[in-house]
Amino acid sequence: MLVGACSGVNSQTVDTGTHCDYRSGGMKILVIGGGGREHALVWKLRQSPRVEKLWCAPGNGGISQDAECVPVDIKDVATMAVLAERLKADLTVVGPELPLVLGVADEFARRGLALVGPSKQAAQLEGSKVFAKDFLARHNIPTASLYGVYDSPGDAYSALCAVDWPVVVKADGLCAGKGVLVAATPDDATAFIERLMEKREFGEAGARVLMEETLEGEELSFIVLTDGEHVLPLAPTRDHKRIFDGNRGPNTGGMGAYSADALLPGDLGQRILDTMVRPAIQALAAEGRPYKGFLYFGLMLTADGPKMLEFNCRSGDPETQPIVTRMDFDLAEALEALTTGGLHKFRAGWKDGASVCVVMAAKGYPGEPETGKRIDGLAEAQTVPNVAVFHAGTQRDGDSYYTSSGRVLGVTATGADFPRAIEAAYAAARRIRFDGAHYRTDIGAQSVSKTHAAGD
Numbered sequence: 001m002l003v004g005a006c007s008g009v010n011s012q013t014v015d016t017g018t019h020c021d022y023r024s025g026g027m028k029i030l031v032i033g034g035g036g037r038e039h040a041l042v043w044k045l046r047q048s049p050r051v052e053k054l055w056c057a058p059g060n061g062g063i064s065q066d067a068e069c070v071p072v073d074i075k076d077v078a079t080m081a082v083l084a085e086r087l088k089a090d091l092t093v094v095g096p097e098l099p100l101v102l103g104v105a106d107e108f109a110r111r112g113l114a115l116v117g118p119s120k121q122a123a124q125l126e127g128s129k130v131f132a133k134d135f136l137a138r139h140n141i142p143t144a145s146l147y148g149v150y151d152s153p154g155d156a157y158s159a160l161c162a163v164d165w166p167v168v169v170k171a172d173g174l175c176a177g178k179g180v181l182v183a184a185t186p187d188d189a190t191a192f193i194e195r196l197m198e199k200r201e202f203g204e205a206g207a208r209v210l211m212e213e214t215l216e217g218e219e220l221s222f223i224v225l226t227d228g229e230h231v232l233p234l235a236p237t238r239d240h241k242r243i244f245d246g247n248r249g250p251n252t253g254g255m256g257a258y259s260a261d262a263l264l265p266g267d268l269g270q271r272i273l274d275t276m277v278r279p280a281i282q283a284l285a286a287e288g289r290p291y292k293g294f295l296y297f298g299l300m301l302t303a304d305g306p307k308m309l310e311f312n313c314r315s316g317d318p319e320t321q322p323i324v325t326r327m328d329f330d331l332a333e334a335l336e337a338l339t340t341g342g343l344h345k346f347r348a349g350w351k352d353g354a355s356v357c358v359v360m361a362a363k364g365y366p367g368e369p370e371t372g373k374r375i376d377g378l379a380e381a382q383t384v385p386n387v388a389v390f391h392a393g394t395q396r397d398g399d400s401y402y403t404s405s406g407r408v409l410g411v412t413a414t415g416a417d418f419p420r421a422i423e424a425a426y427a428a429a430r431r432i433r434f435d436g437a438h439y440r441t442d443i444g445a446q447s448v449s450k451t452h453a454a455g456d
Contacts, residue, residue: 026052027332030084031067032074032104033095034058036359036392036410037317041093041331042067043388044324048332055087061401062391062409077104084113091116091335094293097174100313101127105293114339118313121289125311129170129179130210132311139283141276143308144168144300147211153197156209160186166214171196173205177241177253178366180310182214217302219309220263221319222272224297225334226281228290230344232334233273235326236263237319238447243366245442252366253407256443259322260354260418272299272306280311292338321390321412322355354421356444357412358429362393363436365406369393373435375401375408381428386421387413389428403434418447 027050031038034056042056046066057080059069072083077099084092092108094100094117103120117123124131136143147163149172150156160167169192171179179202183189196206221239225232237259243249264272276297284291296312296319315323324331328349337346362369371393378401381389390412393405411429415421422444429439 026050027336028053028088028090029055029332029335030087030089030092031056031095032072032080032092032099034060034063034074035095035317036390036407037315037320038095039063039066039390039392040321040324040388040410040412041095041315043390044327044331045093048330050330050332050336055089057083060391060404061394061396062389064396074099075102077102077107080104081107081111081113084108084115085111090114091332091339093117093335095314095317097123097126097312097314100293101174116335116338117293118291118295119289122284122291123313124289125284125295126313127174128172129310130172130208133210133212135280135283136308139279141279141308142305144212144215147213149208149210151208153193156193156197156211157190159211160189163211164213168212168214169193169196170210170212171202171206172208172210173202175202175205178202178251179205180251215300215302215307215309217300220299220301220306221257221316222269222277222297222299223315223319223323224277224295225338225343226291226293226295227338227341227343228281228285228292231273231277231281232338232343232346232348233269233277234315234348235259235323235350236261236269237316237322238263239316239319240440240443243361243440245440250366252361254316254318255359255361255440256357256410257316257319257322258354258356258418258421258444258447259319259326260447261350261352262447268301268306272297276306276308317392318357318359318407318410321357321388321410325355325388325412325414326351326353351414353414353416354418354444354447355412355414356418356421356425357390357410358425358439358443359392359407360409360411360429360432360434360437360439361407362403362405362434363438365438369403369406370436371403371405373403375403375432375434377432381411381431384413384424384428384431386415386424387411387428389432408434408437418444 054067056067057072100123108115181192221237294315298310390410392407413424
């Protein structure tokens, strides 16, 4: 089944079909970032016959198998632009949110360089949760009710007397996926506010917090490519944020994700496009901050319909991993179409079945991870059919790989259905060994339970 294609913001249909040819000649592409998402993007771009040369900055040990890694400080937007100029890159693709929030797209635009990613103004959707909440309210896009925004710990503590429990507490700024807590009790909320606002565990990102109602339902990651007018929806995914099985423990950057068409039953995909995606993109343009790049809609599917939880100004991690393994189109062509005005002509096909990504993490994650541990079994894992192992936090020394951050690997598999994709992913993960390795054992299990309950 084909689940994504190009459609105009004002269109009521989602079309599918074949690719379009936009330009002859080899492309030179620079990918910014060094995590599992960037490895997945590099892995897919490398498959394109259109791509002549591929770099990743700074990359990681595993990415070095698929692209030439070059050092760069992703907090220095001018240095990244100079690098693209020196490499004569035809296109730069930005993976992580920080360079976008800092204005890398504006610097590239100033120099006349092609880049996939929103401007600094548009990236405020992720850079400030308060901005995003105000934006949703201004444009009547469904979201959770807001209790308030607080600039001091005292005001935040006092507000806990007038909320319903559980309550969602969010840091305003970027916290690498760890700045949100669904607090079940006043003690939980107080401790989290203290970490954010008094101990400043996330620096200035936690200087301001907001509180909102807790929504009930299932989460959905709905990611699109947009040129500011037209939309190309990507395959739907569902993330697993908590560190332990059964959605227990603290939030992480993501411990796994899965994708299948069944995540968008009936007209749900069209409803999301009509009530959230198109209104948001049109509103951004109307406010003078047109959006170009990946735009991530984090949704809760409630009994009253889908509601917004958060925006990301880039593709998700680990959602990108199961998405790219289902792509049945040339990603380089799609990204070129985005930057050259051809997105409305592009047709995207998707592989049937399901895909599952299991994140293998280092001991100590999501706190302070242990690093420098030798990784064994990578070659053995990749002998499992339909498996790709994406590196998120590794260093390479000759033919050996070592852990370098909290999330180490994203073991990703495709299959004709969820059970087969899950079986392949875990069969590969069991072959990989490093000291302190841990991962959730229930990624995608909810989808299998639903299938059994439906009698399929």
